[in-house]
Amino acid sequence: MTTTLEKSPLTAAPAASTPPRLRLLRHSLVLAKRNLVKTWRTPEQLIDVTLQPIIFLILFVYVFGGAISHGSQHQYLEFVLPGLLGQGIAMGSVALGQNLNADIEKGLFDRFRSLPIARSAPLVGAVFADFFRYLTMCMIFIGFGYILGYRITTNPASAVAAIALTIGFALSFCWISVWVGLKARTAGAVQGIMFLLILPLSFGSSTFVKVDTMPGWLQAFVKVNPITHLVGAVRGLMIGGPVTNPLIWTFGWMTGLLAVFVPLALRAYKKRI
Amino acid sequence: MTYAIEAEGLTKRFGNATTGTLALDGIDLAAREGTVLGVLGPNGAGKTTAVRILATLIKPDSGQARVGGLDVVRQAEDVRRIIGLTGQYASVDEDLTGTQNLVMIGQLLDMSAAQARVRAAELLEWFDLSEAAGRMAKTYSGGMRRRLDLAASLVGRPSVIFLDEPTTGLDPAKREDMWDVVRRLVDDGSTVLLTTQYLEEADALADEISVIDRGHVIAHDTPHGLKRVVGGQWLTIRPSDPAQLDALTALLAEIAGSRPQPDGRDTLTVSVESDEILPVAVARLHSAGIRVDELSLHLPSLDEVFFTLTGTRNTAEESAA
Ligand SMILES: Nc1ncnc2c1ncn2[C@@H]1O[C@H](COP(=O)(O)OP(=O)(O)OP(=O)(O)O)[C@@H](O)[C@H]1O
Ligand SMILES: [Mg+2]
Numbered sequence: 001m002t003t004t005l006e007k008s009p010l011t012a013a014p015a016a017s018t019p020p021r022l023r024l025l026r027h028s029l030v031l032a033k034r035n036l037v038k039t040w041r042t043p044e045q046l047i048d049v050t051l052q053p054i055i056f057l058i059l060f061v062y063v064f065g066g067a068i069s070h071g072s073q074h075q076y077l078e079f080v081l082p083g084l085l086g087q088g089i090a091m092g093s094v095a096l097g098q099n100l101n102a103d104i105e106k107g108l109f110d111r112f113r114s115l116p117i118a119r120s121a122p123l124v125g126a127v128f129a130d131f132f133r134y135l136t137m138c139m140i141f142i143g144f145g146y147i148l149g150y151r152i153t154t155n156p157a158s159a160v161a162a163i164a165l166t167i168g169f170a171l172s173f174c175w176i177s178v179w180v181g182l183k184a185r186t187a188g189a190v191q192g193i194m195f196l197l198i199l200p201l202s203f204g205s206s207t208f209v210k211v212d213t214m215p216g217w218l219q220a221f222v223k224v225n226p227i228t229h230l231v232g233a234v235r236g237l238m239i240g241g242p243v244t245n246p247l248i249w250t251f252g253w254m255t256g257l258l259a260v261f262v263p264l265a266l267r268a269y270k271k272r273i
Numbered sequence: 274m275t276y277a278i279e280a281e282g283l284t285k286r287f288g289n290a291t292t293g294t295l296a297l298d299g300i301d302l303a304a305r306e307g308t309v310l311g312v313l314g315p316n317g318a319g320k321t322t323a324v325r326i327l328a329t330l331i332k333p334d335s336g337q338a339r340v341g342g343l344d345v346v347r348q349a350e351d352v353r354r355i356i357g358l359t360g361q362y363a364s365v366d367e368d369l370t371g372t373q374n375l376v377m378i379g380q381l382l383d384m385s386a387a388q389a390r391v392r393a394a395e396l397l398e399w400f401d402l403s404e405a406a407g408r409m410a411k412t413y414s415g416g417m418r419r420r421l422d423l424a425a426s427l428v429g430r431p432s433v434i435f436l437d438e439p440t441t442g443l444d445p446a447k448r449e450d451m452w453d454v455v456r457r458l459v460d461d462g463s464t465v466l467l468t469t470q471y472l473e474e475a476d477a478l479a480d481e482i483s484v485i486d487r488g489h490v491i492a493h494d495t496p497h498g499l500k501r502v503v504g505g506q507w508l509t510i511r512p513s514d515p516a517q518l519d520a521l522t523a524l525l526a527e528i529a530g531s532r533p534q535p536d537g538r539d540t541l542t543v544s545v546e547s548d549e550i551l552p553v554a555v556a557r558l559h560s561a562g563i564r565v566d567e568l569s570l571h572l573p574s575l576d577e578v579f580f581t582l583t584g585t586r587n588t589a590e591e592s593a594a
Contacts, residue, residue, distance in 0.1 A: 023383070030380045038368040041409070111364040111425065113330050116353040117381050 024124070027117045031125025035099075036132065049092050049137035054144050056084050060208070061148060068209060074149055081145045082234040083207030085166060086227045088137050090198045093174035096130050097181025097190040104182070104272060120266055123178055127171060134170040138163045153239045162237035165250065169230050172254040175261035182268035201227050226253035275342075277433050277464035278304040278327060282336035284488075285322050296322040298488035299336065304464055304481070309455065311479030311496075312468040315579070319488045320468040321361050324437045327466065328358040340433050357431035361438050361468075363422040367411035371402050371421050374410060375428055382429040389428075396424040400454075416447045423454065434458060436467045440474060452477055473572050476500070484582060491582050503573050503581040508554060509542040511567040521563055528553055540567070542577075 039045050057077075065076035100123070103109060112122045142150070142163075152159045177194055184190045204221055205228040211219055222228050230253075232246035280302040287294045297319045304310035314320050325331045327338055329349040338345045341355045365374050372393050379389025397406045400420040405413060410421060419439065426434065436455070440448040455478050458465055469475055475482045476496040484492040484499070492499060500506075508529065512521050521541055525533040528550060529543040536542035548570055558565060573581070 026383075027381055030377060034366060034369065034373075034377055037373065038366075041368050106367075107360060107362050107364040108366055109364075110325075110330060110358070110360050111378070112381075114328050114353060114356065114358040114426075115378070115381050115429075116350055121381075 024118045024121060027121040028124040028128055031112075031122050032128035035126055035129030039129070039133075045095065046133065046136065048095060049088070049133045050140055052091075053084065053088050053137055053140045056088070057081070057141070057144055057148065060084060064208070077145065077148055077150050078239060079235075080208060081141060081150050082162075082238060083205070083231045085138065085141050085234060086205070086231040087198075087202035087207055088141065089134055089166060089170035090173060090202055090227065092133055092137055093130070093170065093177040094191055094194045094198070095133075096126060096174050097177035097179075097184070097194060098187040100126055100178060100181040101184060101187045101190050105187075119270060123265060123269060127174060127178065130174055131167065131171065134167045135163075138166055151239075154237060158237040162234045165233055165237070165247070166230065169226070169250060169254055172257040173226075175257060175265055179261050179265040179268055182265060182272055201225060205231065207231055226250065226257075229253065275306050276303050276339075277306045277308075278302060278310065278338075278340055278466055280323070280327065280336065280338035283323065283326055283333045283338060284335045285319075285326065285331070285333050295488055297326075297333070300485065300488065300490055301493075302327075302338075302466075302483055302490070304466055306464055307459060307462055308480040309459055309465045309467060309478050311475030311482040312466065312485060313470070313472060313475045313482055313578070314468070314485040315470060317487075318485045320485065321437055323485075324358070324360075324435050324466065324468060328356055328435050329353055330358075354429075355432050357426035357429065357434045359419075359423045359426045359434075359436045359439060361441070363418045365410045365418060365421050365425060368409060370409055371397055371406045371413070374421060374425055378425050378428040392428055396427060400424045416443050419443065419451075423451075427458075432463055434463050434465045436465060438468055438470065441470070448474075472499075472503075472574065472578055476572055484578065486579065486582075499578075500572070503578045506545055506548060506570050507542050507573055507577065508545045508550065509536055509540060509567065509569050509571065510554075510558075510565055511540040513564040513566050515539045517563050520561065521558075524557055524561055524563070525554075528557060544573075545570070 060080050061073050061077045065073035065080070069076040069079070109122060113119075142152075142159075176197070177190070180193050181187075181190050184193060204218060205225045206222060207227060211222050211228070214222065226249070229246040229249035233243055233250050235241055236243035236246065280300060283297050283300045283302075284295070285297040287296055300319065300323055302310065302312070302323065312320050312323065322331075326333050327340055327345060329345050329352050332346055340352045343352045343355075345352050366377075369377065372390070375393035375396060376386070376389045379392050380386060382389075384392065394403075394406070397403050400423065402417060402420060402424070405417060410418060413421065419442070423436070423439065439455075440451050443451060452474070455465055455467065465478075467475075467478060479496060481493065481495055482499050483490050492502065494502065508525070510521060510525070512518060518539060518541065522533055525541060525543045529545050531544055533541040533543035551570055555568070558568075
């Protein structure tokens with residue numbers, strides 16, 4: 001180690017201090033940036049929000065579309081795109097929990113824990129960074145949908161509202177993944193557990209087929225399923241139809257998810273050694 | 274006398290409340306301001322657990338500890354403002370560059386982006402990492418990663434610094450460099466708690482040493498005092514011809530005044546009062562016609578320290594690693 005500096009840079013001096021109220025926000029943004037740099041370095045982390053939506057759109061529209069919509073693939077595209085979007089954000093949240101789990105295993109969070117920042121900052125930061133993943137996914141779905149012939153028939157403001165709602169829901173839903181990521185022992189387990197939850201939620205909904213084709217007991221589940229209401233609201237906002245009721249349900253679910261899973265995640269984080 | 278680090282009766286059990294591992298079984302530690310406390314112990318002794326409690330990462334089951342006069346449980350947030358932690362395993366972000374790692378820490382410590390960049394450049398230069406500053410940490414060697422990790426813990430100019438086995442895995446030259454850094458930190462007025470498995474290291478750096486074993490402090494002394502107890506230095510000799518081991522045993526017993534012990538294959542080691550014995554030993558070996566492959570004077574290893582302090586060879590489990 002060289003001693004080119006005549007005075008060592010280690011002498012104690014208090015660090016500059018700034019208003020405490022914005023500190024959580026600022027620290028979370030600094031940590032979000034860290035996640036984004038990592039994504040930038042390893043773009044393959046974006047496959048689940050870029051290539052996967054494209055493949056799902058093609059498969060569902062051309063494999064099932066004809067059968068489900070009696071030959072009209074275009075009609076099915078119109079129906080299934082918001083559904084795939086709903087499923088996509090649920091699946092897109094899995095990576096968050098996996099990454100958190102891996103980061104903690106590597107000991108990186110020990111550093112964060114020894115710093116005078118809010119305990120929640122690394123978690124909130126990771127969720128903030130996920131915003132860009134969900135935004136990317138929405139753009140890909142709508143952009144590729146357009147190529148296949150999907151058209152938003154309402155107005156631009158409604159379309160923006162649909163995207164905002166989807167991302168808002170995603171940022172609430174992903175706290176489940178954060179919690180699972182902190183509880184599970186390995187990153188692989190996070191994926192297994194999350195898929196157990198996501199498969200029934202996304203298929204047991206109005207995502208792929210009309211609800212009235214299902215047996216009654218399943219309809220009861222579908223009617224409270226948050227994905228059903230999110231997809232319903234997005235359909236309404238993009239191609240017209242009832243919006244108010246699914247919106248109320250979706251906001252209710254967002255509030256509920258945040259109220260339950262943010263505290264659970266924070267507690268799991270504190271307990272995790 | 275003011276203490277920068279004080280711990281009394283710390284206990285910590287992992288896992289099940291009765292059958293889990295008792296990592297700490299009532300540990301007392303104390304370091305005066307501006308000094309180095311060496312915590313010496315074998316694998317699984319509880320060194321890391323003690324450091325993690327003092328650095329507010331985990332809470333003790335009982336007992337209490339203060340760092341800079343602040344309680345590590347009740348005033349954890351304030352403690353975090355004055356400490357720096359370099360854990361046993363480097364906690365740097367592998368996908369960020371050296372600079373990005375340090376700037377991130379600076380910003381988390383409420384520096385402006387510009388201030389954080391200046392500080393990062395300063396530390397990278399100081400730790401000889403300027404050239405690697407723009408490379409991702411995953412391309413660093415083990416030693417570079419350690420230095421970056423240490424730099425990260427110094428971004429906020431902490432007054433109390435915890436170093437958990439800072440030189441394990443470093444080559445001898447880099448180990449000396451690390452020792453210089455520790456001395457420099459203390460010159461600047463910081464207090465350092467350093468864990469190690471080497472008496473040599475504790476001797477080189479620490480003002481006081483606590484020896485811990487299975488969650489207990491089994492000795493606390495100055496390096497000088499500890500060496501007096503464990504018998505100063507050891508003379509280790511390996512004869513070229515194993516047939517001369519018996520003659521060597523007799524010769525060593527005579528000049529050192531105590532019975533030599535076997536130390537590995539065809540090697541004898543004996544505790545000696547001072548290094549003045551070295552020329553005597555060489556002369557006697559020569560006149561007795563005993564040729565040697567190895568002859569060294571060194572401080573006792575951790576194993577020998579334990580042998581002297583506890584009367585048993587240390588057999589602590591390796592599972593912790
Ligand atoms: N998170 C944990 N869960 C369960 N047991 C643990 C945990 N951390 C430590 N232990 C146990 O506590 C004991 C003390 O461990 P600790 O890591 O403090 O030892 P150490 O002195 O740092 O050892 P080393 O020199 O190997 O780093 C060991 O028996 C270890 O197995
Ligand atoms: Mg350890």
